[in-house]
Amino acid sequence: MEPEKDMPGESTCTTCQFSDDFSNYWTAVLYFRARNGTYKRVPQxxxxxxxxxxGGLTVYYMQDAIYDQQQKSKVTAFQPGFRMFIGDVQARTLAEAARFRQLTYTCLDTFVTRSPELIALPNRKCKEGIMTSLRFPTCWDGKNLDSPDHMSHMSYPETGTFESAGPCPSTHPVRTAQVMFEVVWDTKPFNDLEWPEDGSQPFVWSFGDATGYxxxxxxxxxxxxxxLQEILDYPCHFTTNCSESGAKFQSVADMNKCTQKVVVDEDIDGWLDALPGGFQAQYAPASG
Known part of the structure; x- marks a missing residue:
């Protein structure tokens, strides 16, 4: 997507609750791998x-830590053309994943379970599904809307993780909102199917990663x-008092009406011999 693209101007609707938000949010898709090697998409x-x-995902923009109801820290909204990426599509070990903080999984024993948070995919059956949480860095260099790796123009705070008023490094002095995705994967239908005989977990990302790293x-x-800046300048917490900031909302019913036409004619929902694009599950780093 070209950085000059006018997403609000070219969009006809949004799936977001805040009706002025036409941003693009993306994660990979989770699949179940059966003992016979076929794959089935996990619904959201x-x-x-x-x-x-x-389905979809939930997006948070936070001035302060998620449960801080004051949300009073001063943060800077992103600008048109801004983009960022978090994670490593090639990571297959804990060491490779460790450089990215707060990319986690939660095994939902109840629908509101939020701990413990894991770095790898859960290795047991989760009663209410699996939730993935993805938290982006919160310090911007103040100059570049993007970078060659889509990451180096952003940084974590000096203290290492996002927290209320966490200081930014001098190289990335502008404190931005914490963007956080939560995605709930409905793994319940697969709890009654045969899992791998060796006791390992059967889920794999659409690009082939079966570790979760x-x-x-x-x-x-x-x-x-x-x-966005007007909302961030106001102590808005889980939409409480957000309307007083001038924010515009739409109902879930209207959110559901916003859909995109199929772009690629490919079966992604049936039982598949390979993941979309021909990928197969990979459980360890590629050799040689």
Whole structure:
């Protein structure tokens, strides 16, 4: 996607609750791998506050830590053309994944379970599904809307993780909102199917990673006008008092009406002999 693209101007609808948000949010798709080597796509569920949503993911923009109801720190909104990436699509070991903080999995014993957070895919059956959480860095260099690797123009705070008023390094002095994705994968239908005989977990990302270490996400800013900055300048917590900031909302029913036409004529929902694009599950780093 070209950075000059006017997403609010060219879009006809949005799947977001905030109706001025036309940003692009992307993660890979999770698949179940059966003992016979075939694959089946794992559906997504609406998060706890959006149970009627047609799957998708939940996106948070936070001035401070997620459970800080004050949300009063000053942060800078992104600008048109801004994009960032987090994760490593090639990672297959814990050491490779460790450089990215706060890319985690939660085995949902209940739909509101939020701990413990794991770095690899859970190795047991999860009663209510698996949730992936992807938190982007929060410090910007203040100059570049993108970088060759789509990451180096952003940095984690000096303290290592996002927290209320966490200081940014001098190389990336501009504190931005914490962008966080939560995706709930409905693995329940697969709990009654035969898992691998060796006791390993059967889920694999659509690009072939069966470890979970290559969890990654993309973000392309697309809010209309100054809408995001106006919301971030106001103590808005889980939509409480957000309307007082001038934010515009739409119902879940209207969110569900916004769909995209199929671009590639490919079966992704049946039982497949290979993952989309011809990928196969990979459980360890590629050799030689």
């Amino acid at each position: 569920l609406g998060n706890n506050q959006f149970r009627n949503a047609n 290559a969890n990654h996400a993309d973000y392309v800013f697309g809010w209309k006008g100054n809408a």
